[in-house]
Amino acid sequence: xxxxxVIPVKSLDTAKSRLRRDRSGVADLxxxxxxxxxxxxxxxxxxxxxxxxxxxxxVRTAFPAGTLFVDDPGLGLNPAVAxxxxxxxxxxVAVVTADLPGLTADEFDAVLADAGRHERAMVADHxxxxxxxxxxxxxxxxxxxxxxxxxxxxxQGHVVLPVPQASAVxxxxxxxxxxxxxxxxxxxxxxxxxxxxxxxxxxxSAAETG
Numbered sequence: 783x784x785x786x787x788v789i790p791v792k793s794l795d796t797a798k799s800r801l802r803r804d805r806s807g808v809a810d811l812x813x814x815x816x817x818x819x820x821x822x823x824x825x826x827x828x829x830x831x832x833x834x835x836x837x838x839x840x841v842r843t844a845f846p847a848g849t850l851f852v853d854d855p856g857l858g859l860n861p862a863v864a865x866x867x868x869x870x871x872x873x874x875v876a877v878v879t880a881d882l883p884g885l886t887a888d889e890f891d892a893v894l895a896d897a898g899r900h901e902r903a904m905v906a907d908h909x910x911x912x913x914x915x916x917x918x919x920x921x922x923x924x925x926x927x928x929x930x931x932x933x934x935x936x937x938q939g940h941v942v943l944p945v946p947q948a949s950a951v952x953x954x955x956x957x958x959x960x961x962x963x964x965x966x967x968x969x970x971x972x973x974x975x976x977x978x979x980x981x982x983x984x985x986x987s988a989a990e991t992g
Contacts, residue, residue, distance in 0.1 A: 784830030785874045785894055785917075787823050788866035790859060791816045791836040798881070804958035807980045811973065813844055815955060818883040818970025820845065825887035828894040829876075835866040863925040874898070877916040877925065883973040884950030884964055893951055896943050904940035906932045908952045908960075915951065916940060 791797075797812035805811075823829050824846070834845060837854040845851075852869040854862045863877055876894065897903040897917040905915035913931040916923055917940075926934035936942060945952055950968060955961050969977075 783874060785828050785876050786831045786833065786870040787829045788833045788835065788863060788870055788875065788877045789816070789820060789823065789880050790854070790862040790866060790877075791834055791838065791841050791880045792859070792862075793836075793838045793854075794840055795838075798956065800957045801955070801961065805980075807976070809840075810976050810980070811961075812881070813841060814970075814972040814976040815883045816841065816880040817844060817972040819878065819880050819885055820849075821970060821972075822882070822885040822887050822890050823878060826890045826894070827887070828891045831870065833866045833869050835862045835869075859927045860925045863923075863927065867923055867925075872920060874919050875917065875923065877923065879914050879927075879954055881954045881956070882914060882950060883955065883970045884953050884968045885970070886950065886968070889949060889951050893943060893945060896945075900941045900943075902938070902940040903943050904932070904935045905943055905945050905951055907954050908947055908963075910947075912954070914954050 794809040794812050798808045802808045823832055831850065833850050833852055835852045835854050836842065842851055852866050855865055867875060893905060893915060901919050901921060903917045904913055907914050911930055911932055913927060913935055916925065916935060924938060953964055955964055
């Protein structure tokens with residue numbers, strides 16, 4: 783049986799606040815991260831229904847036709863995830879953060895296969911402190927994303943999957959350092975295109991406000 787997948791996408795106007803300290807055009811980058819993440823999930827064999835939680839008009843316009851959207855209640859990441867889980871209904875479910883632009887379909891399928899051996903599972907981010915994926919074979923997920931979320935999710939019974947630290951499924955991008963590290967590895971086409979546009983000069987960074 784395939785997995786229902788929930789991907790929360792924050793408003794582009796406020797996304798990636800830490801990355802904004804070091805560069806312009808972050809709204810464009812956040813959108814590119816989400817598009818590349820969605821592409822990997824859509825191309826995987828294990829994903830069934832994909833639910834994108836957002837109220838951002840630009841995200842809804844840019845995402846492929848046929849994408850299933852749930853409105854973000856606007857109360858933060860955890861309520862957004864909860865809204866997506868409610869929309870997903872019963873069955874196997876995976877929550878995936880929208881800032882994994884290096885993710886491939888094969889990597890995602892490998893994680894889902896491993897997660898299928900546990901009632902509840904999770905993937906820790908590259909720092910070891912956060913969370914990039916939560917899964918359940920059918921039981922309730924109570925999202926507790928935010929600083930230190932790994933330990934909160936572990937206490938709820940989510941088994942930390944042994945995903946190599948270099949894997950793109952652990953490589954969420956929150957800071958300029960994260961982005962620099964990602965550039966040394968694989969990135970998806972939308973992110974590479976957006977970075978190339980930004981590198982051409984002011985026209986690239988102006989897109990965030992236009």
